[in-house]
Amino acid sequence: MNPNRQSWNRQQQELQRALARPTEHRKALELFLSQHAMVHSAKVSRSGLWSFEDEIWQGLNEADL
Numbered sequence: 001m002n003p004n005r006q007s008w009n010r011q012q013q014e015l016q017r018a019l020a021r022p023t024e025h026r027k028a029l030e031l032f033l034s035q036h037a038m039v040h041s042a043k044v045s046r047s048g049l050w051s052f053e054d055e056i057w058q059g060l061n062e063a064d065l
Helices: 005-019 022-037 052-057
Strands: none
Touching: 005 052
């Protein structure tokens, strides 16, 4: 599996655990914001993270769009 997707899945599991524990809500917020950035263009999010959006559009030419 793609390492970026493995990272996404791992973060999803951590997020679910953190949401279940009130003492870890700050961690949950950080994980949520990280994942939120990954569904938008890296240029827009300015996070420096890999993004699903960039992966989708990568390599497409004008005709494909």
